[in-house]
Amino acid sequence: MAPGAAWVDGNSQEGEAIVYAGLKRVTVCDFNANDGTAVGIKYATSFLRVIQVQAPQGGCADDSVFFGSITMARFCSGFAGGSFPSRCAATARFS
Numbered sequence: 001m002a003p004g005a006a007w008v009d010g011n012s013q014e015g016e017a018i019v020y021a022g023l024k025r026v027t028v029c030d031f032n033a034n035d036g037t038a039v040g041i042k043y044a045t046s047f048l049r050v051i052q053v054q055a056p057q058g059g060c061a062d063d064s065v066f067f068g069s070i071t072m073a074r075f076c077s078g079f080a081g082g083s084f085p086s087r088c089a090a091t092a093r094f095s
Helices: none
Strands: 005-011 015-020 025-030 037-045 050-054 060-064 070-079
Touching: 005 070, 015 037, 015 070, 025 037, 025 050, 025 070, 050 060
Parallel strands: none
Antiparallel strands: 005 015, 015 025, 025 060, 037 050, 037 070
8 A cells, every 4th residue: 555545446457546644635547558548536525526537648647635525536447538437446435
């Protein structure tokens, strides 16, 4: 698990999503720039916002919340070039 992580999901072929302790920040990484797969994280906040963050092919993307905290997160993957990745893992809930 990444240092300071409260939750990590994903797989070694596609990528991973991380929610950090404090429930204010996320990172999502795509491990392979040439596999045709996109990865992202879908998360919800205590202010009832649902946010989707997609990693660039072969890179990482960060996001954070200023008000409230992260209450749920899901790792998602799917075909690159389409809309947000459609295959999402089980939901992790935080209190």
